[in-house]
Amino acid sequence: MAAQPRxxxxxSYDSFTFNLAALCKRAIPGCEVHIIKNDTLPPSVLFPLLKYFDAAIVGPGPGSPDNPADIGVVRDLxxxxxxxxxxxxxxxxxLQSLAVEFGARIKRLNVVKHGQVSEVIHSGTDIFEGVGPIHAVRYHSLHVEFYENKHLVPLAWADDGEENGRVLMSxxxxxxPFWSVQYHPESVCTSGGGEEVLRNFWRLASSWSAARQRTTLPWIPILQSSVGPSWPLTDSRGAERPDFERVASHVATRILPLSGVDVPRICEMLGVLDEEEGFVMLDSAASPGRFSIIGCLTRTSSRITYSVGESFIRIREGENITFVELGSSDVWTWLSAFMRRRRASGGMPDVPFWGGLVGYLSYELGAHTLTPIPPRSDSRPRHPDVNLVFVERSVVVDTLRKTAYVQSILPGDGKWLQEIVSRLETLTSPPSNVMPSNPCVSRLPQPQAVITLPNRAEYISKIKAAKEWLFSGDSYELCVTAPTRIRAPRSPSAVARGISPSWELYKTLRARNPAPHSAYLRLHPSTLLSSSPERFLSYSRPPESLCQLRPIKGTVRKAPGITRAVAEEMLAGSRKEVAENLMIVDLIRHDLHSVVGEDVHVRQFCKVEEYETVWQLVSVIEGKPTPQTKGKIHADLGFDVLRASLPPGSMTGAPKKRSVEILRDLEGEERGIYSGVLGYADVGGGGDWAVIIRSCFKHDERPGSSASSNGESKTGVESDDPHEEPVDSDGASEARPSEAIFDEWTLGAGGAITALSDPVAEWEEMVTKVESVLRTFNNPVL
Structure with a gap:
């Protein structure tokens, strides 16, 4: 064995692989871990390379060992x-592959075990020598049907009682010299059977090699061209990344105490009512949110858009549009370089945003990074997959300290700073010329929003199909979603009178469903209204950068009698809810390990947190660059983690790549903005992004125009299901002002499907999620 084990x-395209690599690093001190996909190298190339390694680990993955496409080179190994x-x-x-290759058979479990913890009854020998009680996490729907076999020796079992009987665990x-386990030793909730078992494997492997005088050949750097560098990776891409001439910026700040914090009024003062102009606001509308960020855009603010499949990025500055070819690079690398050039210093340390990119990244952007597939052709207008604006002037409101921070990274911008401070000071009392929200501008009966829910029967059939994928071993959890369409009335004359229909809708959404990660983004051709409760990723400024992800799986709406104790029983006490949360926690650990290295920890697991309108089951995963990865230019950290972790695991399932492929076929259309992320990348090196849920968005053909044409329509809810009841009819009238036109909004919703899911209950949960936003459209503005 080498002094530094390799x-x-x-x-096998799993979403827990880097967790297993981290476990190796803990169990085998000083080891170098090289990770390859099971289809990267053919046996003729891979097998001679085995002489340069001390041991191999065959990781988990989706599918079956009976399917050559799922197992790749492993069956030959x-x-x-x-x-x-x-x-x-x-x-x-x-384990399943080892068993099949030596005579065992694979069968389906009667009751699948995804994210379930079981007691493992073991022999106390071999890899279990000296190991005490084991409670291990299982992610499998297939198992080995074991009979007496001259090649295979069982070492451990789980007793599933009437569900599955005794199930082979090792x-x-x-x-x-082959050992294996069915459970997942790398899971955060496996106790007793993780590091201890892998350490025993290394002891047995070392003894076997010594007894046979097996020697490992000295490492040759050129071998990295075949098996890649060892993990964790250092930043070897710097020379390949497109760069810009460095422009150093200083953050100028004016601080203003606020007697009352009214973020919507500040937005109206700063121009949000002009429907034809871009506007961005990230809104901490409810606890535990604290800072609301308002971008003060100019006509020449740099607008960056990109669509999956294109070879260039668009930059719009006023009337000028520049097309930047990506060449051999990609959009993530380009965005990193763009922000690296625009680094700034001198802002208030406690203010999270000094300036930078604000906007959204679509679901398809992340999906394409995982599994490149051309965009679908659709008659509906397509939103950009990257839609960001570079904010140089901003107002950040601290709702806790009741303070406004007026900021600029433009040189010599003192006059503007003072002007905004003076205007903010006038907001101590409502100005007389501001129209109230939702004004009654006509006594005629007004048309209502027309809502088209997904087809109930089709959605339920998709749930059943998703469960079949779970039973077959291709996924542990699938987040199945569907869009609801809303045709909301608006009036050109209302816009002429200074009313922004989309802004009025947002204020209604904010009042009825306040959330810590709300947002109003008007980045033509896309307008996004969000009341998201879920932070996806935040990362702090250097030098001690910390990444944090806060997945939410499990929600109970507040109601009479739903106390904290009741909510904890319904959420933390639910096997289904905890299993869903655990799967996403393990997936996120993997994503974060892939970028920052070994220093990843679960700071909070399945804790019930109180929000404005709901109780939620929240976990917290944190990671920071290790000594090997600290050499990375920090401006790249946030985009590297985004690249590795999008689309959000809570909106896909695990293993993520296979789940995304299944969902694309199952759902039948692109998600677009829904279940992507919105937020910012700060010029100081930090960032904060939220999952786009409880949100709706629309597409404008051009600034200020409607995506829909004039026309008559039914009032209430349209559904392809004849048994579906309207969400809200509310006394419809046949009267139609001739000037009325409609904006088409899209609202996505869905749920995590597990083997324990009831299809009808999942439909009802999806509709409940939709209704939290649909209430916004009850009182349309004309």
Whole structure:
């Protein structure tokens, strides 16, 4: 064995692989871990390289060992010639593959185990020597049907009682140096059977190699061209990244105490009512949110848009549009370089945003990074997948300290700063010329929003199809979603009178469904209204940068009798809710490990938190760059983590790549903005992004225009299901002012489907989520 052990980890496109790599680093001190996909190298290329490794790990993954496309080169690995034999540790799919190659059969469990914790009854020998009680996390719907076999020796079981009986949890080969476990030793909730078992594997592997005088060949750097560098990766891409000439900026700030915090009034003062102009506001409209960020855009503010599949980025500055070719780079690398050039200093340390990029990143952008697929052709206008504006002037409102921070990173901008401070000071009393929200501008009966829910029967059939994918072993959890369409009336004369229909809708949404990550983004051709409760990713400024992700899985709406104790029983006490949350926690750990290295920890697991209108089951995962990765230019950290972790695991499932592929076929259309992320990348090096849920968005053909044409329409709710009841009819009238036209809004919603999901209950949960936003459209503005 080498002084610095070298481990080959074979990844079958799983979403827990880097968790397993981190476990290796803890269990085998000083080891180097190289990770390859199971279809990267053919046996003829891979097998000679085994002489340069001390051991191999065959990781978990979706699918079945009976399917060559799922298992790749692994099935051949168990049959290498004697002179190439290497100790191997298999996990989940790795165990199943080992078993199948030596005579066992694979069957489906009667009751699948995804995110479930089971007691493991073990032999106390081999990899379990000296190991005490084990409570292990299981992610499998297939299992090994084991019979007496001269090649295989069982080592551990789980007793599922009437559900599945005894289920094999570990086995070894009788003569070759192969050991394996069915459960997931790398899961955050596995206790007793993780690091201890892998340490025993390394002891057994070392003894086997010593007894056979197996020597590992000295490492040759050129081998990295085949198996890649060891993990965690240092930043070797700096020379390849497009860069710009560095422009140093200083943040100028004016501080103003506020007698009352009224973020909407500040927005109206700063121009949000002009429907034809861009506007961005990230709004902490409810606890635990604190800072609201208002961008003060100019006509020449840089607007950056990009669509998946294109080879260029658009930059609009006023009437000028520049097309920047990406070349051999990608959009993530370009965005990192763009922000690296615009780094600034000198702002207030406690203010999270000094200036920078604000906007959204679509679901398809993340999905395309995982599995490149051309965009679907659709008759509906397509939103940009990247839609950001560079904010140089801003007002940040601290709702806790009741303070406004007026900021600029433009040189010599003192006059503007003083002007905004003076205007803010006039907001101590409502000005007489501001129209009230939702004004009654006509005594005629007004048309109502026309709402088209998803087809109930089709949605339920998709839930059933998703469960079949779960039973087959292709996914542990699938977040199935569907769009609701809303045709909301508006009037050109209302816009002429200084009323912004989309802004009025946002204020109604804010009042009825306040959320800590609300937002109003008007970045033509897209307008987004959000009342998101879920932070996706935040990362602090250097030098001690910390990444934090806060997945939410499990929600109970507040109501009489729903106390904290009741909510905790319904959420933290629910096997289904905790399993869903656990799967996403393990997935997020993997995503974060892939960028920052080993220093990733679960700071909070499945804690019930109180929000304005709901109780939610929230976990907190944190990570920071390790010594190996601290050499990365910090401006790249946020975009590197976004690239690795989008689309949000809470909106896809695990394993993520296979789940995204299944969902694309199952849902039948793109999600667009829905279930992407919105937020900012700060010029100081930090950032904060929220999951786009409880949100609606529309597409404008051009600034200030409607995406829909004039026309008659029914009032209330349209549904393809004849049994579907309206969400709200509210006394419709046939009267139609001739000037009325309609904006078409899209509202996505769905739910995480597990083996425990009831299809009808999932439909009802989806409709409940939709209704939280649909209430906004009850009182349309004309």
């Amino acid at each position: 481990i080959l980890l074979i990844d 168990w049959h290498v010639e004697e002179d190439l034999l290497i100790p191997i540790f298999g996990v989940c799919l790795g 086995l070894k080969h009788a003569h070759k």
